[in-house]
Amino acid sequence: FENVVSMEDLSAQDVLSFIHEASDFKAGKQIELKRPTYAANLFFESSTRTHTSFEMAERKLGLQVVNFDPSNSSLNKGESMGDTIKTFQAIGVDVMAIRARQNEYYKDLIADPNIHVGIANGGDGSGQHPSQSLLDMMTIYEEFGHFEGLKVAIVGDLTHSRVARSNMEVLTMLGAHVYFGGPKKWYTEEFAKYGEWLPIDDLVSQMDVMMFLRVQHERISDDENGTFSAEKYHAMYGLTEAREQMMPEHSIIMHPAPVNRGVEIADSLVECDKSRIFPQMANGVFVRMAIMTSMLRYRGLINEEY
Numbered sequence: 001f002e003n004v005v006s007m008e009d010l011s012a013q014d015v016l017s018f019i020h021e022a023s024d025f026k027a028g029k030q031i032e033l034k035r036p037t038y039a040a041n042l043f044f045e046s047s048t049r050t051h052t053s054f055e056m057a058e059r060k061l062g063l064q065v066v067n068f069d070p071s072n073s074s075l076n077k078g079e080s081m082g083d084t085i086k087t088f089q090a091i092g093v094d095v096m097a098i099r100a101r102q103n104e105y106y107k108d109l110i111a112d113p114n115i116h117v118g119i120a121n122g123g124d125g126s127g128q129h130p131s132q133s134l135l136d137m138m139t140i141y142e143e144f145g146h147f148e149g150l151k152v153a154i155v156g157d158l159t160h161s162r163v164a165r166s167n168m169e170v171l172t173m174l175g176a177h178v179y180f181g182g183p184k185k186w187y188t189e190e191f192a193k194y195g196e197w198l199p200i201d202d203l204v205s206q207m208d209v210m211m212f213l214r215v216q217h218e219r220i221s222d223d224e225n226g227t228f229s230a231e232k233y234h235a236m237y238g239l240t241e242a243r244e245q246m247m248p249e250h251s252i253i254m255h256p257a258p259v260n261r262g263v264e265i266a267d268s269l270v271e272c273d274k275s276r277i278f279p280q281m282a283n284g285v286f287v288r289m290a291i292m293t294s295m296l297r298y299r300g301l302i303n304e305e306y
């Protein structure tokens with residue numbers, strides 16, 4: 001791919017190809033670069049996992065990584081994101097991962113005829129998060145070996161979640177049945193098109209996958225934050241120890257993280273047997289290797305793989 005910015009650009013076959021390539025990397029596959037190749041990670045919004053995992057993926061592929069710290073950059077002098085990216089391109093960067101607060105920030109960049117560097121979207125506002133979605137799909141595929149007919153619940157702060165948007169679309173495309181849970185005010189028309197809302201007790205007893213989302217306090221209003229009670233949320237919508245006991249034996253728990261421990265999921269369950277939260281992060285490195293590889297391959301920068 002020239003760029004990997006949205007799950008909406010990927011077919012079911014593309015998603016499966018990314019999963020298979022990521023699995024090959026997990027099994028030890030390596031690539032050979034034709035020349036010294038450079039990557040940069042431009043994170044204009046906070047991140048722990050996506051940022052470090054793109055960097056780990058790039059290093060594992062043999063790329064040289066150019067550092068960038070937005071707080072000490074010429075953004076402070078009013079330089080635009082577009083000119084920042086053109087600067088990295090001018091100094092020789094081949095591929096980059098970008099996270100920014102503005103939804104669809106990437107549209108102007110990939111339409112700009114003067115930008116040729118490969119762009120992997122590391123998350124845009126409440127829009128898309130394709131690398132997270134692909135690592136989630138890889139984790140589900142590893143567990144079940146297929147998507148057809150699986151019941152997957154997405155529970156929590158749907159409105160502000162790029163993970164919910166990316167995943168409800170791709171899961172439906174792959175043949176899974178999507179359900180939703182959490183506060184009903186966050187279950188809007190856009191989600192109703194993809195699946196029904198059910199009370200949390202009904203979800204935990206029926207689902208193959210329980211995918212919880214973080215309450216994004218940084219994106220909700222001061223009024224909402226003022227009236228928010230972690231205890232109430234956990235009791236009404238969270239995965240309590242009692243609810244975990246109601247889950248089918250084969251089912252799994254997922255969360256993109258960071259987790260508000262004791263809110264979406266009981267602290268004691270974050271690393272329980274059913275939890276795939278840290279394995280999801282481990283898969284993230286291999287999926288991001290596959291994403292970067294697809295952009296390097298598009299640019300003819302990889303020798304025949306060995």
Ligand code: CP
Binds near residue numbers: 046047051257
């Ligand atoms: N899951 C995820 O995107 O985490 P970070 O915000 O830490 O990158």
